[in-house]
Structure formats: structure tokens, C-alpha cells
Amino acid sequence: MATITDGYDELAGVSERKKAGKSAEALKSGGISDMKISVSRSSVLTTLVIAALLVATPLAVWEFIQTGKLYVFSHRLIPDMIARLHGPGRLRFILQPTVATILGIRDGAKDARAGNPPFLWGLVFHRHKRSGLMRSALLSVRDLVAVAILLDVITQFLIFRMVHPGAALLLGPVLIATPYATSRALANRIVDWRAHHEFREVAD
DSSP: OHHHHHHHHHHHHHHHHHHHHHHHHHHHHHHHHHHHHHOOHHHHHHHHHHHHHHHHHHHHHHHHHHHOOOGGGSTTHHHHHHHHTTSTTTTHHHHHHHHHHHHHHHHHHHHHHHTOOOHHHHHHHOHHHHHHHHHHHHHHHHHHHHHHHHHHHHHHHHHHSOOOHHHHHHHHHHHHHHHHHHHHHHHHHHHHHHHHHHHHHHHO
């Protein structure tokens, strides 16, 4: 009787070990897949932007200590901005605002169909809509803004052999946000106007 009981116990132990092994394998494979999913394009771009700005910051701080002037408030900022228009990467001043405008038109049409106010008007006068509008805007252009900042860092280095993080953080978002916000607001107005115009024609 003891032998039979011992045999059952041994079989039960083997079965439990097999189950534990399968659970561990499933957990391991699940963890790997979760890690793969979490590494997105946005996270990679964000990491690259942070790394580039951190690398550039010590030299910018040293320049500030030496001159006593912040670059973004100095007389050099505007001439350097203009120099970017003639140096390497100047096509981005056409391509990036164009892409931002296309994204703005797409989101403006969505706003009109959803009954949301025009983007800029909603941000200023519709407090309850503000967070939703800002969230959707960030989701649409965050990668584009990250690319704009990275390209400005590279352009500064190629033209001036120096990188000013504040200028990259200023020019990159402005280059994207201005055309995006404007086109999103105008697209909403146009789509809404066309919808009302078509409705009147059907009613007549």
C-alpha cells in the first residue's frame, strides 16, 4: 500500500513540475512579447531626442558661463535661424510644415464630424474640450516634433559646430505646431461650412 501511495505522489510531483515549467515558459514568452510591444517608434524617438539634448547641454552651459548670455535671448538667434534656411537640411522647412498641415487637415475634418469646435477656438474658449484637443494633437504630431528637434540638433552641429538645446526646443515645435494648429482649425471650419451648405441644398 505504501508503495502504491508513493507512486501516486511521484506522478503528482512530475505533473506539478510539468505545469510549473509550462507556466514559466508562458510567462517568459509573454514578458518578451510585452517588451517588444513596449518598444515603439515614439519611445525610440523620444530617447534619441533626450540623449541628443543631454549631450549638447554641457557645452551650452559652458558658453553661458563664458559669455553671461543665454543663446535664445541673444542677438545671434535670428541670424542663426536664417542661416538654417541656406544650410544643410533646408528642405525640412518645406517638408515638415507640409506634413504637419496634412495632419492638421485630417484632424480638423475629424473634429468637424465629431462636432468639436475649431482647434484654436476650442483651446482658448472651451475648457472642457481643451484636454481632449491637446491629447489628440500630441498623439498626431509628437513623432514629427521629435524628428524636427533631432534634425535641428544635427543642422546646428553641421552649420555652427555647436548645438544649443534651447534653440532646438524652440524651432522644432514651432515649425510643426504653427501649421498644424492653423490647418486643423481651418479644416474644421471648411468641412463644417460645406456640411451646412449641402444640408441647405437638400432642404431646398
